[in-house]
Amino acid sequence: MNNTFISFLAECKKFFRSKVPLVTMLAVIIIPFIGGFFMLILKDPKLAQRMGIISAKAQIMGTADWPSYLGLLAQAVSIGGLIIFGFVASWIFGREYSDRTIKDLLALPISRSSIVMSKFLLVFVWCVILSAFVFVLGLVVGDVVDIPGKGEGILQEGLTVFVVCSLLTILLSTPVALFASIGRGYLSPFGFMIFTVVLAQIVAAAGYGHLFPWSVPALASGAAGSDAAVLETASVIIVLITSMFGLIGTMLWWRYADQN
Amino acid sequence: MNEVISTTGLTKVYGRVLAVNDLSLSVKKGEIFGFLGPNGAGKTTTIRMLLGMVSPTSGRCFVLGKRISAGSTALWNDVGYIVETPHSYPELTVRENLEIVCSLRGIENKSRVEWIMGKLKLNRYACIKARHLSTGNAQRLGIAKALIHRPKVLILDEPANGLDPEGIIEVRELLRGLAKDFGVTILVSSHRLDEISRMATNIAIIHQGRLIKELDAKRLEQELKKSLVIGGKDKAAMASVITKAGYKVKMSREVATDIPLDLRIDDKDALENPEAIVTLLVNAGHPPNLVRIEKEDLEAYFIRTIKEAGGNYYE
Structure with a gap:
């Protein structure tokens, strides 16, 4: 069996015996329900009036239809995903330092690169599962709320945007792993995640979001307005370079840095 | 090949701190090499260098004739180790922690987990999560992880930490048996000479990163005042x-x-x-x-040796 796969199975065992899968699953469950709730309010203006501040926020979403709803899901996974997917990456890497189990992984017949790759593989797989869960649950919630304007083309387009946004957001979890490794725990990656989310808003507002990797998924989801929801090739390349930087940086850190 | 572990001019500097200073050691097959020094003497840093976890500032170290680096993966099939206090995955049981080590070390024989739990008297705790283990049992689990793949070389950093007197004797006898019956080469660090002298065939004393004495058990007997x-x-x-x-x-x-x-x-x-x-x-x-x-009592000898080398045990 391939060393990375062996290590991946061990990582799965550690991960699924922890509370992180449950916590992250509960965190993403909120997304479709909030989206459905907004749609419900938009569908019923009288209820919206009675809701006060929440209805005011809900109006931002525009109209109660499937394109708006799917756009909302894509935006939520682009912004919320930075935190939730980042949390998954920071835990998978940072826990080895916090629990002081890292030393058990450093002198094994399996190379450190394989171990790092298996951890990234788990981050990717779990974040894809979370994203798929959000979308599928989103469809169910949308049907229950009876959002109007459902069509195959709309769903297909919504799915494409959602998948692109999810993948871009997942790709951005590799630098979090690097910060977890350098910072030897959870604190540094959390600080890094909050910093990037805040900075992404500022940079996007300044009009340079397409050049800042952490703004790109949200822009692609249409968070800055559907007119701005155009994904430039340069933006994708910037996200890929950032992701590669995180991946290679983490591997090099595990391979060459002193592990005290 | 007789020399199993060796270091040549091993030096590690952290900023302005000289953690290990020009350390040259040689451990032969089947020896139990006691690596002694007060806390902060450089024992753990040396062990980390021997395991490729820390790169030496200068000098080299070899295990089983292979130069150590972070990339020497095949070598670790033959090496078991403990570095400082062993930690295990808290949400996994004792058995699951050992199963993970088995899979990462490519051990296909599943009975090995039961075998090592029996050796370390961990059977009773097989289904207990590691977070609920006492310090002594967590230490036993750490030793079990180091031994489960039946290594040719053991590098153990303070393995008796946290063990009760009975546990110390059991581990000592286990290590003696491994060296005597299976020719396992053991480098074991400690800050307690009495503990080491009961099992070591050779002893090295390190202080402030520097080797100040290297002698065999027979010579130690003669050197005691x-x-x-x-x-x-x-x-x-x-x-x-x-x-x-x-x-x-x-x-x-x-x-x-x-x-x-x-x-x-x-x-x-x-x-x-x-x-x-x-x-x-x-x-x-x-x-x-x-x-x-x-x-002369062994602790007194240890402190005297450090003082004679110009050091202060309490520094």
């Missing part, structure tokens, strides 16, 4: 008689009251012929009521 301790009613008069006979005598006194406790003679001649001293005192009318040869 011996004194002829004599007691009697009039210790001052007895000291005078002994001094007149040409021996150097020291009188130990109680610290609080300054009352003489006993007389101590370190002369080789007196140690070899204590009866001559007894005859001398009896003839002078001061028969002794206590005569015994006292050997």
